[in-house]
Amino acid sequence: MDVFLINSSILAALWLRFDFTIPQLQLQNYYTTAVLTTVIMLMVFYMSNLYNSVWRYASIDELISIVAASFVGSSILFIVYFHLLRINFPRSMYPIAMLLLTASVGGSRFAYRFLRRVKRISLGCSMQNKRVLIIGGGTAGSLVIKEIYDNPQICKTPVAVIDDDAVKYRRKIHGVSILGNRGDIEKVVKEEKIQEIIIAMPSATKTEIRKIVDICTKTKCDLKILPGVYEILDGKVDIKKIRDVQIEDLLGREAVKVNLEEISDYLHNEVILVTGGGGSIGSELCRQIARFDPRELIILDIYENNAYEIQQELLRKHKKINLEVIIASIRDKKRIEQIFEKHQPKVIFHAAAHKHVPLMENNPMEAIKNNIFGTMNVAECAHQYGAKRFVLISTDKAVNPTNIMGATKRVAEMTIQAMNHQSETEFVAVRFGNVLGSNGSVIPHFKKQIAEGGPVTVTHPDIIRYFMTIPEAVQLVIQAGAMAQGGEIFVLDMGDPVKIADLARDLIRLSGFEPDTDIKIEFTGLRPGEKLYEELLLKEEGLQGTKHEKIFVGKPIVSDFKKLQRELMILRTVLASEDSALADGIVRKVVPEYRCVG
Known part of the structure; x- marks a missing residue:
């Protein structure tokens, strides 16, 4: 098409220049130079990338390229014919040919785009x-x-x-x-x-x-x-x-921003251990830590499938990362000691825990073994092997707990706060509410119920929870590690709490249905250990601001380390008997604010 348009533009320019009748001499000049003219113009078009554009997307940039190519090409023709070969084309022919060439070449491209749109409207879908x-x-x-x-x-x-x-x-x-x-x-x-x-x-x-x-x-x-x-x-x-x-878009508050420079200072070129590294929080921790070029990143998890998935993802995205994946249980003290002795981690993020309230109510001994003594195993190794920082992932359910899961997490907080006074390691906890999209959280559960046609089950019409996204939760954890001085419990300003019933209705609407018409909402009653609202601080902890506008810190509560040790030794002895009632009583003694409601 361009070969045709180039030659047509030259002939049209001559035709216009000589008042619609081209003299025989000029026609002869055209026949003599037609091949050279075509070759020169096509080379200029090629050098101007006119044959590299996808013309269905033709826009002002392509038009500028066409104008420039036509100008350069016409200028070269003028120099070659008028000055070098002395071919007597009228000088006015060149600017006329340039304008015609711009219009025809540009018009052909944009006509293609226009015809595609017409075809799309008239045919297609x-x-x-x-x-x-x-x-x-x-x-x-x-x-x-x-x-x-x-x-x-x-x-x-x-x-x-x-x-x-x-x-x-x-x-x-x-x-x-x-x-x-x-x-x-x-x-x-x-x-x-x-x-x-x-x-x-x-x-x-x-x-x-x-x-x-x-x-x-x-x-x-x-x-x-x-x-x-x-x-x-x-x-x-x-x-x-x-x-x-997505439901995350409806939280109604801005995402947490972190101080990347402060974070990179304590993660860069360090050996980092993430327990529970295959879980929702743990795997996101690994993703974000990998950005800061740790000397070695150790993922520890008991569940091999999750650990394998995050391993493969990190290896794809970070080709040079020094990554170690270890399958182990935090309950196995000897195994944890071997890991610390071999790798000497300096920063530990402890995310491994049992977290499902109803399951732990039915299996309280497992919550105690994992959340209390598993945490103690990792914390004691951190102290023994000279780790710089230990960050415990905690939960708002640890505040005035009404279930064994929350109570065990509160004991874990007390343990690391007490150890902070006995160790050079800086022990801190990070406490936040429910995490959208985490394993077993309410959103995937609701989505599954909606996909099955309902009903969507909510425990109580007035139940409320604080929510945050997984990346936000992890950024808070990492930022808290950077701000740690030892003994603190960091808390995120999570905005206003959300009614779970409203969350269910929003999710039903976002799925294209009408609540209570297309998809029913059923209220099933509070489950054992569940309360209508969660708190983020104990009364005695107080609340202080930090240099991060979204992060607050509860003042350290000093626990009697020896007394706590004695009570936990008794609790460990009780575990061997599998007497859950007796174990529950000891936990209540350790955590006086623990009140069962279920």
Whole structure:
């Protein structure tokens, strides 16, 4: 096509220059130079990368390349013919030919893009296309609409845009009208027969996103979101990055930010041990620690499948990482001692624990063995082998516990706080609430129930919990390790607590159903050891701010180490008899605030 357009432009330029009649001499000049003209122009086009572009995405950049190539090519022709070969083309022919060449070559490219769009509308899957509403009339919204047009295989048609800027009302973005603000969402959805909503507000706060999602879930449309502002850096957006709205988007608060420089100072070039490294929290700890180039990262877990999965993931993403995966139980003191003697870890993140409240209520001795004495084994080895820091992953259920799991975690906190006064190792605990998406957490459970058609079961209509995402929880743990001075319990400002019943309704709506109509919600009653709300601090701990705006610290409570040791020795003796009632009584003596409610 370019060979034809190059020669046509030269002939058309001569035809225009000589008032629609080309003299025979000029025709002869054209015949003499046609091959050379074609070769020169094609070489210039090739050097200008006109044959490397994907023309279905042709835009202003490609147009600039065409203009530049036509100008350079015409200039070369002028120099070759007028100055070197002395071929007597009129000088005015060259700029005329350049303009015609720009128009024809550019027009052919953009016509291709236009015809593809027409074909998509008239044929293809246009009848089955989802009618899409874009929320956000800024750069991100514009890029989303462009991406939809450029990717016909996704079978979407942008129908309308919503934006809170009144100045934009009734204006168009790539031919799509802005039909109102967030208050008009439901009306526009109904009038325009919208089937899917895409939230394209990557710089909006979590609070704003939550408000938008609350409105959108009333429409029963499929709901998608462009995750974050980093997705549109350099004007780039990928339609594949537009994902379903997730329950994490509804927390209504900003994610925790950490001091990367402070973190890297104590993780870089150190031997790091993560117990329970294959679990939800442990594996995310390993992912984030790997970024800071530890001398050696040791993943310790009793469950080989999880440990294998995180091992393979880290080896794929971090080719040079020095990684050791150890299958062992924290209950086995001798084995833990061997690991510490061989690897000499300097920073320990202790995430290994039994955490499921109902299961531990039925198996209290296992909670005691693992959460109390497993923690003691690792902590004592950390002290014995000169570790610098030991960070215990704790839980809000350790505060005024009403179940054996929470009580054992509170004993673990007391143990490491007491040891902090006997050791050069800095022992700290990090306490937070429920983690979205962790193994056995409420969200995967609800999703499974929704996929099975319901009902979704909630223990009590008024039960509330604090929530955070797995990356947030892990960032807090790592940041706490950096801030540790010894004996502290770090607590995250987790925002407002969430009603579990509301969480269930949000998840049902996000799955495209109507709560209590399509999917029923059933209240089953509080389980043994479960309370309506969780606390993050004991009264006597107090609360102090830190240099991190989202992290607070409870003042250390000094435990009588010798007394605690005596009580735990008695408890260890009781374990051999498997007398759970007697063991429970001892735990209550160690943790006076432990009150069973189930």
